[in-house]
Amino acid sequence: MWTTAETETRRPSISGAGFVTLDVTLDDASRVTYRGIGGTTGNVLSILAFFGWRSMPVVRVGSDRIGQAVLREFRELGADVRHMGAEPALETPLIFQFAAQPSSLPRYGFECPSCGKARRFTRELIDTGFKAALDDVSSTNVFFFDRVTPGAVEMAETAREGGAVVFFEPSSVAADSALFAKALRASHVVKYSAERIAGSLSDLLDSGFVEIQTMGAKGLRFRKHSLAPDWVALPALHVNGVADTSGAGDWCSAGFIHALEQIAENCAPQDLSYNEVYESLRMAQAIAALSCQHVGARGLMRATAPDAALSDALRILQDNLCGPSSVGPASEVAFIRDAAPVSGESSYLDLCCQTLV
Secondary structure, eight states: OOOOGGGSSSOOEEEEESOOEEEEEEOTTSOEEEEEEESHHHHHHHHHHHTTOEEEEOOOEESSHHHHHHHHHHHHTTOOOTTOOEETTOOOOEEEEEOOOTTSOOEEESBOTTTOOBOOOOTHHHHSSGGGGHHHHHTSSEEEEOSOOHHHHHHHHHHHHTTOEEEEOOSSOOSOHHHHHHHHHTOSEEEEETTTSOSOOGGGOOTTOEEEEEOGGGOEEEEETTTOSSOEEEOOOOOSSOOOOTTHHHHHHHHHHHHHHHHSTTOOGGGOOHHHHHHHHHHHHHHHHHHTTSSSTTHHHHHSOHHHHHHHHHHHHHHSOOOOEEOOOGGGSOOOOOOOOOOOOGGGTTOOGGGOO
């Protein structure tokens, strides 16, 4: 049922704006075991390019070596980088992932373990020059964003007006409540972590939204308000040989977008059925579980072909035959908290961000 877009006569398209970084994974000896595009938006757009989508990031990078590495990988993936200009006044974000047990939550830090420099996200990375991309954004099938900035929200509104499905994945409730409410109103699908955003966003969503709440090791739950007010839980899928859980949430988001396009092609978001949402999310969970068998947030992409990955995900579904179940309030669920950032580890002092790329 699920195929890569490369096998179709029409390639779906996605544009996106948000958190795009360079990810660097280190082992106990400070050796780099993985390096590549990261950040929620960066991962989702990269994964969908892997699945054959026309992918168009609308975000700036710095004119630094890290930014050049991000641009180079997007080009290698076949992404449309016309709206990814390098700006001398900006710095490209960089995240370090430090060694941990495979089954443990990843440990992250922005600070370079050698020089201490932190390269973080700033809103200027999205809001610089974005207006030149509005016409192109409005012509894509899907728009994805994970940060609330004036530019990201305007792109989301423009994409929705152009007929795109708008997917919003906030990492927290933005300090600007009015702008955050605009971001929600522009979106068709809202996915968020119950650990990062307490309670539900239901009061801010209308009846057409698909609301997805992730719950760590418990899996996720969803509801579409126009169908029923009750949450429906999808338990986590399990695989053997877990190597790294980083990026699993991003594989879930990208997998949902891809599966939904395959299952409900040309279906307007308000017309999605319960079964279409459920089947797409179940496939998304299988793809996310599969990704955990590989080191690095997108290690799966470097280990297998897209068709093989989707076939393997189907086998995971067959091995985890279980249906949905109704659950109560989020407070009844035991969540896994994010690991604390790591900095100042003496074993990493021989590595510096200036020497990575």
